[in-house]
Amino acid sequence: MRIAIFASGNGTNFEVLAKAFQSHEFGENAKLELLFCDHPNAPVIKRAEKYGVYTATFTLKSCGNKEEYEKKILQILKSRKIDLVVLAGYMRVISPVILNNFDGKIINLHPAYLPEFTGLHAIERAFQDHVENGRTQTGVTIHYIDEGLDTGPIIKQEHVPIYKDDDVDTLEARIHQTEHKLYPEVLKKILEEENEKSNN
Template structure:
């Protein structure tokens, strides 16, 4: 099973996941990092780890529809079976959503349905909540509204700053996301027909 990770920024979750794929601690082959920002640090992480990467922007594609089409074509060329979003700051749409239904997972730094969208950690901190969290969910056409797979609370301590809370949320992400991805891919691979079963059908 070939896997692509989509990311837009620094790439800490990408690196955690990539290292586990490379050590075979998560089943499947990490075949591609896709990034929508060609200067993002996550690309440097991919280069350092020897992971194949590609980058496209909406601007260079002339619009969102063509961008989505070209990204989908890239996935077909790389024979990608499953997509992991790790800090990818665009809404998935068009042919990707239609053709990868149930095969795109996302990590969100809040306890959904609380704080969908951007700046979730900062918003929870500003609201002086007692806790926030991390959510792993499938992608649908809405904004962070797909079926929830796993969640974990992260307490907001009286001594927290926005920066310290962000770090503890990221620490939680780095624990939860690889474990959930491993379980999902293990389950999918167990359901795949063997070569003999394919030849008999």
């Protein structure tokens, strides 16, 4: 299985996964082939360099429109013979241009317990609900993507508590901790299942 990771920013989840690939935690047949980043100056690119991961980066603006942007990404995915796309803090909605070519082959990490707090700023919105309404937990969800916004089939979820003395930063740190544990676990299971299928 040849994997691409899409990320837009800092890339802490990318680094956790890259380390796991490097130490063969996902098996000998799983290869991290590509990082795609839509922000050429994002810190995640430096992380990819550290792990020797091939990187492609360009902006939507440089392509003129979303369709051309995604066609260009699709070309790269095909040229690298990618089997599975892993979204790790990629801040754009994937359109049918890519989706139709990778149906059931794109997984996403969302920092909330879906269907709560879909879309952007999920951590801040959960924290705001804690302040205003006494919410005591949020969560992390890993799911396959479809054409909706964070509506695809759920693979795994875990609740994350919100404590009385939390601020947004402490809550975000706890959510990242959960993500860093959950994402490798889920990816390992998916890759093992795919490996079994290909061996049968």
